[in-house]
Amino acid sequence: MKNKDDPNKTDDSNVKSNPASDNMEVVKIENDLFKIAYFQLRNVVKKLEESEYFFRESQRAAFIGSYYLDYQKDIWKSSEVLDIIFGIHSDYKRSIQSWVDIVHPDYKAEMSSYFEGLISSKNKIFNKDYKIIRRNDKELRWVRGLGALEFNTKGEMVSMSGTIQDITNIKVAQENDKKTSEELRKAQHIAKIGNFSLDLRTNKAILSGELLNIYGLNPNNNAITHEEFLNIIHPDDRQRIKLEIEQAIGSKQLNTETEYKIVLKNGIEKIIRGSSEIVYENGQPITFFGVAQDITERKLLEEAKSGFLSIISHQLNTPLSMTKWVLEVLTDDKDLTPRQREKVNDLNISNERLISLVKRLMNVAHIESGRLIANRVTTDIKKLVENLIEEIKPLAFKKDKIISSHIPEKLDSINCDPLLIHEALENLLTNAIEYSTENSKTIDISIADRVDDYLISVHNAGLIEPMLSEKIRKFDKFSHGGKMSYMQPSGSGLGLYIAKNVVEVNGGMLWFESSAEAGTTFYFTINKIVKLIENNNHNI
């Protein structure tokens, strides 16, 4: 740069041009002033140099090249970086046509007409992203061209200068982003899942496109208030959902899952399954984040399936109850010979087994379709267990077992589904009787009154029968106890599966422990406090 040398020269000549001054003081002062000015100027130049250096470096780093086009001579100059971007050497002929040559074939026509358009409309700003084919390696690159057009007083274009930046990485990232969000959008659409994020401080929720679609909202307005959201919910569910959200926020419960109905503006009702999470910052809830899925179709299918099951169950049970009652009336007949009576009795046993099998199958079908519902009522658990023991005594007697119960004198009533708990305990007791080893005569049943729940256990000496062990298969859902296995009771192979599920539907857990020394014990719990949400028979 020329400037760099100029101050030095000026310095020398100036100092020497004033030696003949009369007033040395003046000279001195002038000299000093000059020196100051000189040093200041030097600093400025140095800074200029630095900034030019940084500018060059930043161009290199940002991959921004610059150019100057003399339009009338049809020639352009380019910076070093621009040459790299275009992949050209110093001997490359720089004309408008040669620039068009670099432009990707797909963009040639567009760029030419864009440029010509600017000129004819006297538009001074060039701003366009386009693709080029880099000359040296024929690689496809994205560039962003910015430029200022200069026109003379006659309105003729004179020149243009500006920058060209290689934005391939940005474009690729943008395209990936676009692709990712497009894929997410498609995935949400296919799965009918949308997501939302409610800012608890501003009370504004941002909804994904699919959620707007599910909720039947204006696709162009993705922000709604919490109240607007609640208004979409079916009046039957609104208060409950409002409460659930408040509870989730208040109790610092991390994950919530729920189901609710919504009513669209056109009156269409949908069933939604929602899962949400609360994000905390410094202990304060700040975001209520979640996904919502339209499960209407699935629910309708489930309902159809459940209706079908209920009819099948009815159809199977009708002839079974006929046989049951006819056999009973026949047993009443005093004229039966002992042999006939024995045969009628056998028929009855067989029929009862069939009834029990159908019941189990239906229970499993209900569990599988997620339709097993706990109908909670205040239940005297002590009475329930004692009645059950009475019912099961004949079977125990037949198998030469004694049932020994250890139940506290007084137990508070509990909120649970008595039929389901009965079913679970009956399965465990029948197992213990049917499958305990011959030398283990006593079956112990006990209830422990614990702080949050009652712990009910059924114990028999000895390991699980070897014959039964053969039938044991892995059953992941057992999450407690040493051996995670699934027992096949009562020949149908369903009893424990049912027991476990009915206990869980009631909010408890079921597990077992089995060892040669301690014997086999099955445990299950019944919660004393039932959460409000579960109490509404939803979410199961």
Added chain:
Amino acid sequence: MTNSDINEGKKNLLLIVEDEKILSKTMNEKFSQEGYSVIQAYDGVQGLKLAKQNHPDLILLDLLMPKMDGMSMLKELRNDIWGKKVPVIILTNLSANDEDRLKAVVELEPTYYFEKVDKGLEEIVETIKDRLAYKEQKTDKNSAVQIA
């Protein structure tokens, strides 16, 4: 002890509303043996008509029936001045574990809800005896619904 002992000769009248002939016939046989008078209807419409005409002491009611189902018949019955109070034992093979059915049970207050496969005829007879004995003491409608 038979029913006639309690009522000193005057037999209690039972109405069986059941579309399955074999079930109805078997119940009839058993209840008659136990000393009850029995009338039979094979659908809800006929059941409602016979109930209003004969004012039975207790009704055994099936649910899934042609013409008019059991719940609809019970609903009609509960709208009737006499029918409001009559003890009704629902005898069905439809599970009570159904939201709508439970709602109907709570609203229409049958005395019992039994699943046929769970109950022997002897048990049903015992239940009828208990209920009718209770009725002797207190002519009021029983408000406690039991599902078994």
